[in-house]
Each structure stands twice: as C-alpha cells, then as structure tokens.
Amino acid sequence: MALTANAEALLRVSEVTKTFGGVAAVDGVSFSVRPGESVGLVGPNGAGKTTLFNCVCGQLRPERGTIELNGRSLNGMATFERARLGIGRTYQRVEVFSDMNVRDHLIVSVRARWRQGRLWRDLCNLSKPTADERERVDAVLDLVGLSDRADTSVSALGLGSCRLVELARALIAEPVLLMADEPSSGLDVHETRELGAVLRQVQRDQGMAMILVEHDLEMVAEVVDRTVVMNLGQVVAEGHFDTVMADPIVRSAYLGLHE
Ligand SMILES: Nc1ncnc2c1ncn2[C@@H]1O[C@H](COP(=O)(O)OP(=O)(O)O)[C@@H](O)[C@H]1O
Ligand SMILES: [Mg+2]
CATH class of the missing domain: 3.40.50.300 (P-loop containing nucleotide triphosphate hydrolases)
Structure with a gap:
C-alpha cells in the first residue's frame, strides 16, 4: 500500500x-x-x-x-x-493593478499567464478583451462569487472582496x-x-x-x-x-x- x-x-x-x-x-x-x-x-x-x-x-x-x-x-x-x-499561490494584498476594475485586473492576469511578454503593453493600454478572455474571467468571477463586483474598481473593495479577487487571480492560471x-x-x-x-x-x-x-x-x-x-x-x-x-x-x- x-x-x-x-x-x-x-x-x-x-x-x-x-x-x-x-x-x-x-x-x-x-x-x-x-x-x-x-x-x-x-x-x-x-x-x-x-x-x-x-x-x-x-x-x-x-x-x-x-x-x-x-x-x-x-x-x-x-x-x-x-x-x-x-503551483498557484495567493498573496495577501492586491497591489499592482488596484485602480483597474475587477474584470480588467483579471484580464491582465489572464494575459500575463497565457501570453507572456504582453503584460506591460496591456497595462499601458488595455485593449478590448477577446470573447475568450472575457468568458474565462467571468467564469472565475462567478466561481468566487464576485460577478456583481466585476465593474467595481479594485481600490474601492473591502479587504474581504480583495481576498476573493486574489483567489480569482490565482485560479485564472488553473493551478x-x-x-x-x-x-x-x-x-x-x-x-x-x-x-x-x-x-x-x-x-x-x-x-x-x-x-x-x-x-x-x-x-x-x-x-x-x-x-x-x-x-x-x-x-x-x-x-x-x-x-x-x-x-x-x-x-x-x-x-x-x-x-
Ligand atoms: N527571513 C527570515 N529571516 C530570519 N528568520 C526568519 C525569516 N523568516 C522566518 N524566520 C524565522 O523562522 C521561524 C519560522 O517562521 P515562519 O515560517 O514565519 O513561521 P509561521 O509562518 O509558522 O508563523 C521563526 O522563528 C521566524 O522568526
Ligand atoms: Mg506565517
């Protein structure tokens, strides 16, 4: 055994x-x-x-x-x-993209994960999400119960919701x-x-x-x-x-x- x-x-x-x-x-x-x-x-x-x-x-x-x-x-x-x-991990604070709304924040995470190298271009000029990116992000938002806060700025969220954003960010990478x-x-x-x-x-x-x-x-x-x-x-x-x-x-x- x-x-x-x-x-x-x-x-x-x-x-x-x-x-x-x-x-x-x-x-x-x-x-x-x-x-x-x-x-x-x-x-x-x-x-x-x-x-x-x-x-x-x-x-x-x-x-x-x-x-x-x-x-x-x-x-x-x-x-x-x-x-x-x-191996995915969560961090205690959402720091980098906090003036973005929750959905855009996660779209940047998707891009960082799946299309290495475009991160800074995406940060400077977030191009329109593809249907695929949006679908992936919305599925994860739904999973962690954040769908109703998708259009809220990360900086306006309380700590509890920030932890959920952080969890969503880790889950996007499908660990x-x-x-x-x-x-x-x-x-x-x-x-x-x-x-x-x-x-x-x-x-x-x-x-x-x-x-x-x-x-x-x-x-x-x-x-x-x-x-x-x-x-x-x-x-x-x-x-x-x-x-x-x-x-x-x-x-x-x-x-x-x-x-
Ligand atoms: N970077 C570090 N430099 C020196 N000592 C450290 C460092 N990180 C942790 N320690 C020491 O290692 C021990 C274990 O710490 P840590 O892993 O943070 O414990 P826990 O997460 O269970 O509270 C503690 O005695 C802590 O002081
Ligand atoms: Mg500890």
Missing part, C-alpha cells in the same frame, strides 16, 4: 530543512499531498509554516531535502517555472495545487466564513489540490481533508482534522487551546 500511496502523490516534500542564521525554521519536514486533496497546515506563530510554504513556491531555497511535483524535482526551479507547472497563506488575516468573522465557503466550494468544483496555512481553525475544519500540525519547524501531528484536534498534546502545547 505504501508504494501505491507514493505513486499517487502530487506534491512530495521530503526531509526539507531551511535555516536562518543557523536556526532551523523548517527542520526535516516530510509530507505529501494527493491530487485533489485539501491539506491544512496549522501551528503556532513561528512554527515554520510560511517558510515551508515559500520553499514549495520557490521564494526560498531549502538547504536540505527535496520537493517534487508529479515526481519531478522542483529543486533549483524559479517561482515562475513552478507556477507554469501548476493543480493552490497554496494560500493565512487568507483570513485581517478579515472579520463574516468575511472569514464567506472566504472559507468559497475556498471549499472552489476546491471541490475544480478538483485541485490545496495547501491552506490558516490560524482560523473553523475555516481549516471546513475546508480541508487532512491537517498537518507544525511546531518548532517540525511536523508534530497529521491526520483528519477532528482526530488531530482531539489530541490533547496538540490542543494545549501546539495550538494553545485550553478547555
């Missing part, structure tokens, strides 16, 4: 270590994600979640270990090459693995619930795999199939959300939950 499980991995992280100034932020971490699987990565501040996330996306280079997507090593590969292979680091940070309870519901819906509809780094445990419980708990750079528990959270050691020592 182990062999079958190995063969099925979409993402495989093996013995990854990343140090800062001699201190291991990520210390020999191994885990894998199957195609279409949604995995939550939780743990206290400083556990190494963002560092691990950045090692997978390519913003950081680990000193040791391997990261593979569909059996292909990503070691040494630039972020944009990983994106082309299907096989979507990675989101603390997508609920700064959102109120209502916005967090809305984002969680959209994430769950999108992940199920699209059948893509997802890694969700998130401190909001209700969102994790709602969105993920499996939870990985990190502390001090290491994986300390892994399994179904309810099982992992029922572990008293995880609850008190690693998540600071006290009944």
Whole structure:
C-alpha cells in the first residue's frame, strides 16, 4: 500500500530543512499531498509554516531535502517555472493593478499567464478583451462569487472582496495545487466564513489540490481533508482534522487551546 500511496502523490516534500542564521525554521519536514486533496497546515506563530510554504513556491531555497511535483524535482526551479507547472499561490494584498476594475485586473492576469511578454503593453493600454478572455474571467468571477463586483474598481473593495479577487487571480492560471497563506488575516468573522465557503466550494468544483496555512481553525475544519500540525519547524501531528484536534498534546502545547 505504501508504494501505491507514493505513486499517487502530487506534491512530495521530503526531509526539507531551511535555516536562518543557523536556526532551523523548517527542520526535516516530510509530507505529501494527493491530487485533489485539501491539506491544512496549522501551528503556532513561528512554527515554520510560511517558510515551508515559500520553499514549495520557490521564494526560498531549502538547504536540505527535496520537493517534487508529479515526481519531478522542483529543486533549483524559479517561482515562475513552478507556477507554469501548476503551483498557484495567493498573496495577501492586491497591489499592482488596484485602480483597474475587477474584470480588467483579471484580464491582465489572464494575459500575463497565457501570453507572456504582453503584460506591460496591456497595462499601458488595455485593449478590448477577446470573447475568450472575457468568458474565462467571468467564469472565475462567478466561481468566487464576485460577478456583481466585476465593474467595481479594485481600490474601492473591502479587504474581504480583495481576498476573493486574489483567489480569482490565482485560479485564472488553473493551478493543480493552490497554496494560500493565512487568507483570513485581517478579515472579520463574516468575511472569514464567506472566504472559507468559497475556498471549499472552489476546491471541490475544480478538483485541485490545496495547501491552506490558516490560524482560523473553523475555516481549516471546513475546508480541508487532512491537517498537518507544525511546531518548532517540525511536523508534530497529521491526520483528519477532528482526530488531530482531539489530541490533547496538540490542543494545549501546539495550538494553545485550553478547555
Ligand atoms: N527571513 C527570515 N529571516 C530570519 N528568520 C526568519 C525569516 N523568516 C522566518 N524566520 C524565522 O523562522 C521561524 C519560522 O517562521 P515562519 O515560517 O514565519 O513561521 P509561521 O509562518 O509558522 O508563523 C521563526 O522563528 C521566524 O522568526
Ligand atoms: Mg506565517
């Protein structure tokens, strides 16, 4: 059975270590994600979640270990090459094209993805979208529930809607693995619930795999199939959300939950 499980991995992280100034932020971490699987990565501040996330996306280079997507090593590969292979990520802020309306913002993203090199021309003079571009963007807007805000300027949106735009931007590229680091940070309870519901819906509809780094445990419980708990750079528990959270050691020592 182990062999079958190995063969099925979409993402495989093996013995990854990343140090800062001699201190291991990520210390020999191994885990894998199957195609279409949604995995939550939780743990206290400083556990190494963002560092691990950045090692997978390519913003950081680990000193040791391997990261593979569909059996292909990503070691040494630039972020944009990983994106082309299907690793998509969300950023916390929509920064670059914020004076555009939501639809145009996403059309630029479509063009950046599918027609490399035209990005700056498109920014200076956004030519009329083709029917194909418009269809693709409107489908994604519908998916994340932003159709009614398509003509609104991104800069006029609240933070919750900006996160949805950010999610839409990542989805335009049709990732096989979507990675989101603390997508609920700064959102109120209502916005967090809305984002969680959209994430769950999108992940199920699209059948893509997802890694969700998130401190909001209700969102994790709602969105993920499996939870990985990190502390001090290491994986300390892994399994179904309810099982992992029922572990008293995880609850008190690693998540600071006290009944
Ligand atoms: N760029 C950096 N330079 C130095 N230390 C860092 C850097 N990034 C993270 N760290 C350290 O690595 C550890 C893990 O941080 P991080 O991955 O951000 O944890 P988390 O996302 O789980 O809160 C922390 O001790 C943090 O201070
Ligand atoms: Mg973090």
